[in-house]
Amino acid sequence: MEAAAGVAVGASVPNGDRVGIGWRPELAAGIYLHLAHIDVLEVLADDLFDAPNCSIKALRRLGREVPLALHGVGMGLASTIAVDIERVERMARLAAALEPEVWSEHLAFVRAGGTEIGHLAAPPRTASSVEGALANIERASRVVGARPELENIATLVEPPWSTLNEPAWVGAIIRGTGTSLLLDLHNLYSNACNFGQSPFALLAAMPLDHVRCVHLSGGRWVAAPSGGRRLIDDHLHSPPNDVYMLLEELAAATTQPLTVILERDGCYPPFNVLAAELDSARRALARGRSRPSLLLPAAA
Amino acid sequence: MSSPAIEAFLARLYTDCELRTRFLQSPAATAKDFGLAEGDIRAIATIDRDGLMLAAQSYERKRTRRSSHNRFRRWLRLTKRWATSAARCFRPKADI
Numbered sequence: 067m068e069a070a071a072g073v074a075v076g077a078s079v080p081n082g083d084r085v086g087i088g089w090r091p092e093l094a095a096g097i098y099l100h101l102a103h104i105d106v107l108e109v110l111a112d113d114l115f116d117a118p119n120c121s122i123k124a125l126r127r128l129g130r131e132v133p134l135a136l137h138g139v140g141m142g143l144a145s146t147i148a149v150d151i152e153r154v155e156r157m158a159r160l161a162a163a164l165e166p167e168v169w170s171e172h173l174a175f176v177r178a179g180g181t182e183i184g185h186l187a188a189p190p191r192t193a194s195s196v197e198g199a200l201a202n203i204e205r206a207s208r209v210v211g212a213r214p215e216l217e218n219i220a221t222l223v224e225p226p227w228s229t230l231n232e233p234a235w236v237g238a239i240i241r242g243t244g245t246s247l248l249l250d251l252h253n254l255y256s257n258a259c260n261f262g263q264s265p266f267a268l269l270a271a272m273p274l275d276h277v278r279c280v281h282l283s284g285g286r287w288v289a290a291p292s293g294g295r296r297l298i299d300d301h302l303h304s305p306p307n308d309v310y311m312l313l314e315e316l317a318a319a320t321t322q323p324l325t326v327i328l329e330r331d332g333c334y335p336p337f338n339v340l341a342a343e344l345d346s347a348r349r350a351l352a353r354g355r356s357r358p359s360l361l362l363p364a365a366a
Numbered sequence: 367m368s369s370p371a372i373e374a375f376l377a378r379l380y381t382d383c384e385l386r387t388r389f390l391q392s393p394a395a396t397a398k399d400f401g402l403a404e405g406d407i408r409a410i411a412t413i414d415r416d417g418l419m420l421a422a423q424s425y426e427r428k429r430t431r432r433s434s435h436n437r438f439r440r441w442l443r444l445t446k447r448w449a450t451s452a453a454r455c456f457r458p459k460a461d462i
């Protein structure tokens with residue numbers, strides 16, 4: 067496993083781009099039946115830390131047929147509080163057992179002062195949280211033996227005390243670590259919708275030359291207490307059309323190969339629906355690769 | 367800014383309903399009680415309230431979902447273990 071691993075295996079569309087799906091036990095049968103159309107599988111690390119040996123062995127066998135990526139949610143790397151080394155060691159042990167081609171984590175904090183938030187939270191976007199993230203990522207990379215790809219998160223609340231906007235903050239961490247950005251397009255889309263920005267302008271401001279992997283998912287709109295509505299990234303719905311348009315634009319604006327992962331965490335539809343979403347992602351990539359970027363003409 | 371104390375305050379604000387209610391009624395006093403510095407108190411008082419409430423609800427749902435998922439997995443593991451032992455007990459002995 068190498069940091070920012072290359073993407074040469076199982077390319078399904080021109081340019082070496084690949085399309086895969088997040089491994090979930092509920093989808094196992096569909097995944098096995100459609101394995102020929104899945105270029106890569108992303109495995110949730112936190113679900114496997116206490117898994118019995120037989121589950122790890124089964125995934126390892128699966129990893130011989132299709133490349134695996136290991137994805138963590140509980141480390142809390144983007145924090146001024148030092149990362150819990152025990153958690154990182156569990157990730158290192160799992161990575162050693164599964165031999166994924168890459169591992170990834172979120173640019174989020176998940177606990178502080180003895181309180182577990184239970185999910186990913188955006189820290190204040192400041193120079194000190196950049197510094198804290200860089201130190202944590204360095205520590206985690208040393209223990210796991212490879213640098214993680216880092217994912218942008220969705221947030222329903224603009225983190226208070228922020229002095230940097232999201233792209234500047236993400237860019238400072240990505241460039242500071244020299245690692246790759248795992249760009250979650252639905253997270254980006256949700257943040258843009260919730261805070262009155264153009265999703266395409268937000269996309270253009272991200273460090274796109276560092277994107278290696280992309281997440282696609284869906285969400286739902288909820289009413290805000292004082293009027294208006296907000297988009298929640300719940301992974302329980304299909305990606306909206308705008309997210310495929312963002313993927314197409316990303317493919318047009320970049321030249322490096324992209325690995326696109328479809329994420330679904332519940333309300334599972336029949337697998338042929340998910341297979342059709344994988345095809346939609348392939349088509350969006352192909353369309354983007356065949357045209358110049360509308361947002362970043364110089365990059366195309 | 368963005369110190370461990372600020373992250374700790376945000377974590378509590380996202381997860382502690384009583385603290386959140388108190389904060390929404392009087393942000394500055396609640397932040398001061400938590401020990402935040404004067405400059406930090408001014409910044410938190412302008413937090414996006416809708417976002418805060420929706421985020422807190424969303425985190426609560428995630429925690430509930432995870433805890434019932436973990437309970438189910440524990441139950442599944444115990445059932446499997448019981449089934450394996452039961453199968454071993456009832457397995458017919460091979461003829462000697």
